[in-house]
Amino acid sequence: MGDATQAVKGRPPQDSGPQIGAFERFVQLTELDTRMLAMVGALVVIWIVFTALTDGIFLTPRNLYNLTVQSTVVGIMATGMVLVIVARHIDLSVGSILGFSGMVLAVFQVEILPLGVWWNWPLTVVMALAVGAAIGAWQGYWIAYRGVPAFVVTLAGLLIFRGCAWIVTEGRTVAPMDPTFQVFGGGIQGSIGAVWSWVTGVLAIAFVVFNAFTSRAKRHRYGFPVKPMWAELGIILVATAIIVGFVMVMNAYTLPRSDIPRGIPVPVLILMIVVVFMMFISRATKFGRYVFAMGGNPEAAELSGIDVRKTTLMVFVLMGVLCAIGAVITTARLNAGANSMGLLAELSVIAAAVIGGTSLAGGVGTVAGAILGAVVMQSLENGMVLLGVSSAMRQVIIGLVLIAAVWFDTAYNRHRR
Amino acid sequence: MSTAPLVEMRDIHKRFGGVHAVRGVSVDLHPGEVVGVLGHNGAGKSVLMKILSGAIAPDAGEIRINGEKVEIESPRDAQRHGIETIYQTLALADNLDAPGNLFLGRELLTRWGTLDDDAMENETRKVVRRLNPNFTNIKGAVRNMSGGQRQSVAIARAIYFNARILIMDEPTAALGPHETRMVGELVKQLKAEGIGIFLISHDIHDVFDLADRVSVLKNGNLVGTRRTTEVTKDQVLAMIILGKLPEDSAGEEMPGFH
Numbered sequence: 001m002g003d004a005t006q007a008v009k010g011r012p013p014q015d016s017g018p019q020i021g022a023f024e025r026f027v028q029l030t031e032l033d034t035r036m037l038a039m040v041g042a043l044v045v046i047w048i049v050f051t052a053l054t055d056g057i058f059l060t061p062r063n064l065y066n067l068t069v070q071s072t073v074v075g076i077m078a079t080g081m082v083l084v085i086v087a088r089h090i091d092l093s094v095g096s097i098l099g100f101s102g103m104v105l106a107v108f109q110v111e112i113l114p115l116g117v118w119w120n121w122p123l124t125v126v127m128a129l130a131v132g133a134a135i136g137a138w139q140g141y142w143i144a145y146r147g148v149p150a151f152v153v154t155l156a157g158l159l160i161f162r163g164c165a166w167i168v169t170e171g172r173t174v175a176p177m178d179p180t181f182q183v184f185g186g187g188i189q190g191s192i193g194a195v196w197s198w199v200t201g202v203l204a205i206a207f208v209v210f211n212a213f214t215s216r217a218k219r220h221r222y223g224f225p226v227k228p229m230w231a232e233l234g235i236i237l238v239a240t241a242i243i244v245g246f247v248m249v250m251n252a253y254t255l256p257r258s259d260i261p262r263g264i265p266v267p268v269l270i271l272m273i274v275v276v277f278m279m280f281i282s283r284a285t286k287f288g289r290y291v292f293a294m295g296g297n298p299e300a301a302e303l304s305g306i307d308v309r310k311t312t313l314m315v316f317v318l319m320g321v322l323c324a325i326g327a328v329i330t331t332a333r334l335n336a337g338a339n340s341m342g343l344l345a346e347l348s349v350i351a352a353a354v355i356g357g358t359s360l361a362g363g364v365g366t367v368a369g370a371i372l373g374a375v376v377m378q379s380l381e382n383g384m385v386l387l388g389v390s391s392a393m394r395q396v397i398i399g400l401v402l403i404a405a406v407w408f409d410t411a412y413n414r415h416r417r
Numbered sequence: 418m419s420t421a422p423l424v425e426m427r428d429i430h431k432r433f434g435g436v437h438a439v440r441g442v443s444v445d446l447h448p449g450e451v452v453g454v455l456g457h458n459g460a461g462k463s464v465l466m467k468i469l470s471g472a473i474a475p476d477a478g479e480i481r482i483n484g485e486k487v488e489i490e491s492p493r494d495a496q497r498h499g500i501e502t503i504y505q506t507l508a509l510a511d512n513l514d515a516p517g518n519l520f521l522g523r524e525l526l527t528r529w530g531t532l533d534d535d536a537m538e539n540e541t542r543k544v545v546r547r548l549n550p551n552f553t554n555i556k557g558a559v560r561n562m563s564g565g566q567r568q569s570v571a572i573a574r575a576i577y578f579n580a581r582i583l584i585m586d587e588p589t590a591a592l593g594p595h596e597t598r599m600v601g602e603l604v605k606q607l608k609a610e611g612i613g614i615f616l617i618s619h620d621i622h623d624v625f626d627l628a629d630r631v632s633v634l635k636n637g638n639l640v641g642t643r644r645t646t647e648v649t650k651d652q653v654l655a656m657i658i659l660g661k662l663p664e665d666s667a668g669e670e671m672p673g674f675h
């Protein structure tokens with residue numbers, strides 16, 4: 001992530017002696033984040049174990065397609081939760097915001113606006129986003145300008161907006177959604193096909209290469225040390241392999257009773273855009289820098305002339321908008337607005353951020369980590385469903401994993417000091 | 418002096434609930450002058466200086482810069498008047514690296530309005546080199562740095578933005594003898610450039626040889642202000658400990674101790 005977190009996460013001192021091991025040297029030269037590597041390692045182990053236990057079903061294109069689609073909503077919200085927690089706050093209301101903005105969207109789309117007009121669904125999407133932003137601003141106002149702790153404001157929000165969601169239709173489920181709108185859910189029509197998937201993949205690779213070389217050229221210009229060329233090319237190669245592999249898997253899952261590839265699901269495309277945007281926000285903008293500074297030392301942020309209140313308010317607005325994006329995907333996937341939408345989502349979202357290395361003490365966290373955290377959580381859930389583990393047992397296990405992840409993080413940080 | 422002082426703080430008061438931390442203190446500072454602000458822990462030195470740096474709002478009193486009355490309501494206001502501060506606590510965001518801290522709130526941007534991390538790193542290397550040539554590993558989180566390195570970052574931040582008025586609140590507290598001497602050299606250098614410096618310490622030895630004048634606080638009151646050429650260290654010590662003015666030296670201005 002930004003220099004901020006990268007710094008925290010694992011750059012060894014420059015003058016570490018010559019006696020360090022080969023692995024440490026490798027990590028140092030490639031500037032990889034060791035914690036992130038450990039998480040990827042854990043994910044690989046989880047996948048191997050489930051693949052073995054399910055006789056390979058886990059690793060079929062069909063299951064991987066579903067797994068990615070299932071991860072999107074939690075992943076999108078977790079990128080916002082990272083900033084909330086980094087700023088030393090918490091948001092317990094994200095599931096209720098999703099539920100309420102989703103119900104507003106569904107009611108307007110199905111019952112209030114005329115059906116079948118082209119502007120129906122875009123307008124309702126904008127309305128949902130506006131509802132999310134407004135709720136975020138309301139909660140952010142109480143937290144930032146009235147000094148009520150975020151835990152209290154968003155705990156109240158969890159009740160208030162769940163209640164509001166029910167009030168909108170008195171508990172009725174609203175269906176069906178606009179057929180075009182359903183594309184956002186990643187169902188039968190909800191993927192972009194083989195050709196566009198390859199186009200997306202190639203664009204992503206071009207982006208990775210462009211980024212690597214422009215930042216390299218810039219560091220050269222200042223005479224800063226750059227990582228060795230083999231490391232740069234190696235990282236590009238690995239990224240390319242992952243992107244190509246992902247596109248191939250998505251293309252390998254075909255539409256029912258045909259061999260037409262589905263390609264990248266639309267919700268995953270949305271997730272990708274959100275991730276790039278949130279990475280940009282947290283690494284490359286003043287706003288992101290201020291969020292990290294506030295988390296690292298609120299007093300220092302204040303003394304530096306940062307408008308801490310406005311920044312806090314904006315963090316919650318952003319969180320609200322991301323919940324509304326989650327609501328768009330959820331209503332499209334369900335093909336309905338229902339009261340159960342987003343129920344208990346706050347737990348998965350916070351868990352994804354925390355498993356992804358976000359420190360509850362504030363100041364430390366990455367968007368990429370949160371996505372990995374979401375995929376880890378969803379992989380466990382998905383794998384256990386395939387194995388026929390009961391939902392009660394799944395809850396027990398995911399709870400234990402959460403403790404283990406945070407314990408690991410604490411131990412890892414103590415070791416690094 | 419005939420011209421208006423660079424900074425004048427007049428009759429400043431600050432209460433925290435029942436604690437009357439600063440009681441009608443007046444101090445001033447001229448360009449190219451070092452004024453030592455002395456007093457025991459809890460005397461009110463940091464509070465007085467935080468009022469000048471915009472971190473604390475005074476209950477009463479006025480501040481003049483070059484003779485003109487100003488309202489300093491935030492750290493931003495103070496920065497606009499050329500006031501830079503090295504806080505006693507350093508005020509560093511531990512999770513950010515040195516450039517992140519140095520430019521916090523005043524980031525360098527690319528032409529697209531995004532953070533220009535490389536430019537900030539480059540500038541940081543330049544200013545840090547001037548302070549501490551051995552300190553090259555500036556890209557780690559300041560949390561993992563030594564006390565001296567952290568102090569260097571805080572000092573670098575204060576001198577980078579061309580301050581006219583520098584507040585150094587116990588700047589050598591975390592430093593060894595060698596680094597302390599370097600800070601002393603830096604003070605002389607900045608003074609020669611015409612910068613006015615408030616040098617705060619609870620220890621007279623840190624300040625006496627560098628300062629042109631000393632202002633002594635005790636229990637929130639100003640005991641008095643004296644030229645260092647006109648008093649001995651022992652006399653200043655008596656001011657700090659007993660709150661007693663030396664009898665033979667004439668008070669320069671308003672004795673604030675009642």
Ligand SMILES: Nc1ncnc2c1ncn2[C@@H]1O[C@H](COP(=O)(O)OP(=O)(O)O)[C@@H](O)[C@H]1O
Nearest residue numbers: 433436438456457458459460461462463464465
């Ligand atoms: N933010 C604050 N809230 C309450 N009391 C404070 C605050 N800051 C300082 N004080 C009190 O004001 C008095 C002066 O403190 P300070 O200026 O920090 O002393 P020093 O001369 O050691 O720098 C002390 O009694 C201190 O406890």
Ligand SMILES: [Mg+2]
Nearest residue numbers: 462463505586
């Ligand atoms: Mg102090």
